[in-house]
Amino acid sequence: MNLQPLFEPKTMAVIGVSLANSRHPANVIYHKNHLRYPVKVFPVNPRGGVLQGERVFTRISEVPEKVDLAVIAVRAEYVPDILSDCAQSGAGAAAVISGGFAETGQQGLQEQLVAIAREVNLPFVGPNCLGIYSPSHMDTFFLPSERMVRPDPGNVALVSQSGGILVDQMIKFAEEGVGLSRAVSIGNKALIRELDFLNYFAQDTETKVIAFYVEGFGKREGRDFVLAASQCPKPVIVLKAGKSAGGSRAVSSHTASLAGDYETFSTILSQYGVVEAKNEFEMVTFCESLSCYQQSIQGNVGIVTGSGGHGALAVDVCSAHGLSVPSLPGQAQREIRENLSSSAQAIASVANPVDLTGSAVDDDFAFAITYLSRRPEIDCIVVLLLPYLPGITSDLGARLSQVYYQEGKPLLAYVPHVEKYRMFIEGFEINRIPVSPSIEGAVLLAEAMRRSKPF
Amino acid sequence: MSAEIKDIISASKELGWVLEPEAKRLCSLAGLTVPRFIWATGVDEAVRFAQEIGYPVVAKIVSPHVLHKSDAGGVVVGIGSDEKLGEAFHRFSEFRGFAGMLVEEMLAGIELIAGAKVDYQFGPVILMGMGGTGVEIYRDITMRMAPIGQEQVESMVSSLKAHQLLEGYRGSAPISMRQLTCAMVAFSDLVMDLEGLIESIDLNPLLCTSDRCVVADARIMLTTEKAPNVPEIPK
Numbered sequence: 001m002n003l004q005p006l007f008e009p010k011t012m013a014v015i016g017v018s019l020a021n022s023r024h025p026a027n028v029i030y031h032k033n034h035l036r037y038p039v040k041v042f043p044v045n046p047r048g049g050v051l052q053g054e055r056v057f058t059r060i061s062e063v064p065e066k067v068d069l070a071v072i073a074v075r076a077e078y079v080p081d082i083l084s085d086c087a088q089s090g091a092g093a094a095a096v097i098s099g100g101f102a103e104t105g106q107q108g109l110q111e112q113l114v115a116i117a118r119e120v121n122l123p124f125v126g127p128n129c130l131g132i133y134s135p136s137h138m139d140t141f142f143l144p145s146e147r148m149v150r151p152d153p154g155n156v157a158l159v160s161q162s163g164g165i166l167v168d169q170m171i172k173f174a175e176e177g178v179g180l181s182r183a184v185s186i187g188n189k190a191l192i193r194e195l196d197f198l199n200y201f202a203q204d205t206e207t208k209v210i211a212f213y214v215e216g217f218g219k220r221e222g223r224d225f226v227l228a229a230s231q232c233p234k235p236v237i238v239l240k241a242g243k244s245a246g247g248s249r250a251v252s253s254h255t256a257s258l259a260g261d262y263e264t265f266s267t268i269l270s271q272y273g274v275v276e277a278k279n280e281f282e283m284v285t286f287c288e289s290l291s292c293y294q295q296s297i298q299g300n301v302g303i304v305t306g307s308g309g310h311g312a313l314a315v316d317v318c319s320a321h322g323l324s325v326p327s328l329p330g331q332a333q334r335e336i337r338e339n340l341s342s343s344a345q346a347i348a349s350v351a352n353p354v355d356l357t358g359s360a361v362d363d364d365f366a367f368a369i370t371y372l373s374r375r376p377e378i379d380c381i382v383v384l385l386l387p388y389l390p391g392i393t394s395d396l397g398a399r400l401s402q403v404y405y406q407e408g409k410p411l412l413a414y415v416p417h418v419e420k421y422r423m424f425i426e427g428f429e430i431n432r433i434p435v436s437p438s439i440e441g442a443v444l445l446a447e448a449m450r451r452s453k454p455f
Numbered sequence: 456m457s458a459e460i461k462d463i464i465s466a467s468k469e470l471g472w473v474l475e476p477e478a479k480r481l482c483s484l485a486g487l488t489v490p491r492f493i494w495a496t497g498v499d500e501a502v503r504f505a506q507e508i509g510y511p512v513v514a515k516i517v518s519p520h521v522l523h524k525s526d527a528g529g530v531v532v533g534i535g536s537d538e539k540l541g542e543a544f545h546r547f548s549e550f551r552g553f554a555g556m557l558v559e560e561m562l563a564g565i566e567l568i569a570g571a572k573v574d575y576q577f578g579p580v581i582l583m584g585m586g587g588t589g590v591e592i593y594r595d596i597t598m599r600m601a602p603i604g605q606e607q608v609e610s611m612v613s614s615l616k617a618h619q620l621l622e623g624y625r626g627s628a629p630i631s632m633r634q635l636t637c638a639m640v641a642f643s644d645l646v647m648d649l650e651g652l653i654e655s656i657d658l659n660p661l662l663c664t665s666d667r668c669v670v671a672d673a674r675i676m677l678t679t680e681k682a683p684n685v686p687e688i689p690k
Contacts (some may be wrong), residue, residue: 217622257591259570264598
């Protein structure tokens, strides 16, 4: 099936617009696309009429152009007929927003949709979903434009079984400056499922990272998913809900008791280098990191800090996650010290973490990071930047970012996120170096790359 | 899959699990090493076998009503004489559903567990860890999606907390990684073959030394029509 019309339609029909209720989901979808996106939109309602000066078509077959994407937001019992119409009139794809299918016990109604679509190879997303947000193309979310938070366009594709979680993740992306390529709410995933989107996004040139919120896979579907993900050259991230479910079943073997559903899920993801995010915070942090670095590491962290306390806390987080902080040999320590500014030289601690102290200047950070970038025992560097230190300037973020482009070793930064320090943060972000507002987050940026390594 | 394995499974279908002597036979057909054993239905037969392989021996109840043998008092280890063996037989013969007694050689080794389950989302999964009766207390286990090969067995061993115990700890000999690999790979192949038929398997303990890995007990739980293992995920 060709999923392209779901993301980049040129023409779109919104079926179910109301002439009486401007807050009807179909009306919200119609208006936002009509007004804001470069897509030609046709409103459809069996009663016809005129909606704010535009002709309302009674059926999709009346629409004078071939429809790339049909968005269906009518009562569940009408959906099979409408989907048949879409199929017959040659629509390229459909998004079934309507609820009232398997999630309310109407399994049979949902199966009808699948049968109709299979017959003519018509891909549809849903039912019971928000559908698709495709930045600068179109948006089938029935959320008023002024209420939506839109992350910057970027390279992370988000696929979610829950529409609400998807919208929340978009808010977090916007907060953390993570760019989005596509967002899909798959709802009941009657026809197009996680694996289909994984395969599609693996080929999508806009997308470099593919992230999923999953409640559960179908029978043996997890197997196909991890096998495909392990072949995918792009990092794949999964946040699983329902970690404690399923534990109540009676089991009569040790294996069945020990290998619970979630334990199995989690272990197998790691086996295949699928990055498991354990919670929402990890999800957005991992997306941020892997959107900058599509690579995996062993997890040997070099830490450069302007305060001993920050370094010590970072080491604690590393060890909690199984990341190592290898100490540097004596010769390396001497070389670092010799090259520090006179203000920091005598008081710096030059093992790992390299604590440049509150007397550090820009050159000290730049040197220490360059030096660690060249050490073979280190595979990524966490820099803990304290923007209030008197010796450093607000250019430092941009300057340190350049070290990454020269040396090629992933750099991950911590800067407290308050407006006053915006220039430090932007210096990193504009240069595609991930920045976290917490020390733990900065270490998790490194952990993302370690988890993408299969074991 | 050999015809005999199929036969064992289909004969056990009604019960829902495979009696230990049959499970051992099945393991052996799949290329796993099991202790020398006999399924004795009389004392004379048991004694003759014990004398032949030499004491001490282990005796276990065989009954379709006793799935958890240790918990039910249905296992006696370190039996050193004909008399003690006879006593065990007479005691077991009082158990509900008594169908004989399994007598086998008593072996030493580090107790591992090799397990399998057919997961709803991922299909056959292999588990390995520190075994014995304390397996659910220590919970030192790891899993991989089957089938597994040598590389996975090695990474499984190194991800156990107790991996040093297997690699030779404070003067003890390391277990044979070659034998463990052979056993785990043969087990994984068996599990792939049995996917539609089994729910889970415990080989516990899998006794490992520097020269062998032996399946000292095997519990094979079959899928049954009566109780489907997992409901369909809605949506």
